[in-house]
Amino acid sequence: MFGLGKQRSKLGKWLDKRGISQQWLASTSKVSRSTVSDLCKRNVEHAPTQRTMTKILKALRKIDPNLKAHDFFDM
Numbered sequence: 001m002f003g004l005g006k007q008r009s010k011l012g013k014w015l016d017k018r019g020i021s022q023q024w025l026a027s028t029s030k031v032s033r034s035t036v037s038d039l040c041k042r043n044v045e046h047a048p049t050q051r052t053m054t055k056i057l058k059a060l061r062k063i064d065p066n067l068k069a070h071d072f073f074d075m
Contacts, residue, residue, distance in 0.1 A: 011056075011072040012040030018063065029059035039072075048073065 008016060015025065022040055026033040031052055038046040039056070048056070053069050060067050 007042035009040055009042050009072070012042070014060075014072065015040065020063070025056065025059055028062070029055040031055050 006012075015022065022036045023033065025031070026036045029036070035046075035048070035052060036056075039048060039052075053073060056072075057067060057069060
């Protein structure tokens, strides 16, 4: 089961809904597992760098090519 009742960000909810693991995202995007974990938590004071956002979006667009940064990150 994904999410396990934790408070989740838009990114975390999106991954959970599709059954995609944070580990998959970390390895596919080449972003550290801890950074992906932080980005999936709600109310964490962690704003990703432009480079990190680009890497994550590139990986997620393998699943949905129409995704935009604002789908996950407040900009």
